[in-house]
Amino acid sequence: QLQLVQSGGEVKKPGASVKVSCQASGDTFVKYVIIWIRQAPGQGLEWMGWVSAANGNPTYARKFLGRVTMTTDTSTNTAYMELRRLTSDDTAVYYCAGGINPRKLQFWGQGSQVTVSS
Amino acid sequence: DIQMTQSPSSLSAFVGDRVTITCRASEDVISDLAWFQQKPGKAPKPLIFDASTLRDGVSSKFSGTGSGTNFTLSISSLQPEDFGTYYCQQYYRYPLTFGGGTKVAIK
Secondary structure, eight states: OOEEEEOOOEEEOTTOOEEEEEEEESSOGGGOEEEEEEEOTTOOEEEEEEEETTTOOEEEOGGGTTTEEEEEETTTTEEEEEEOSOOGGGOEEEEEEEESSTTOOOEEOOOEEEEEOO | OOOEEEEOSEEEEOTTOOEEEEEEESSOOTTOEEEEEEOTTSOOEEEEETTTEEOTTOOTTEEEEEETTEEEEEESSOOGGGOEEEEEEEOSSSSOEEOOOEEEEEO
16 A cells, blocks of 8 residues: 655745655555645645656646646655646645556545645 | 536435435546545545445445446445545546535534
């Protein structure tokens, strides 16, 4: 079973960038893909994209193209999601999820709160 | 994008009741559907994949049915620990999309 531990909450100003980490343990990291999902306050879940731990290849949701970068570091079994040009609409809890299949969100991190405020 | 519509948006039921939540897809997603349970301040927990396959370790009181565009999640005998918000999610086509959620409360 894959366990995922995410970085802590962050407060950012509009226009800044944020980088959230997701460290995996409990199984072979490179077997998995890491999927990123966010949840705005009181809202539903929004898929942002995924990255292969084996080769680092990302697939992004159209909405975030040009503004998001998803990477992995196999030396530390860690995935990263960087979101740039933040606005207040990006205030949300950001989750990483792991799966063998990038479409099935099997294992979840605890979430990282990102608050964008001037 | 495939739109996922859940109903009801909220419900309240007694302990021991059978509860059913409906999820409708805007187009055919065959059986590429998952259900999640989320409690306040926690990450969603996967319950069911492939519309009806219970994830390992999930109580058999949960069951999922359906294919195509219409799906249901049932809880056979509601318990206090079953409160929370339930989401369906299609993974037939990118972008992956979620229903708006059904908030389940205990009367």
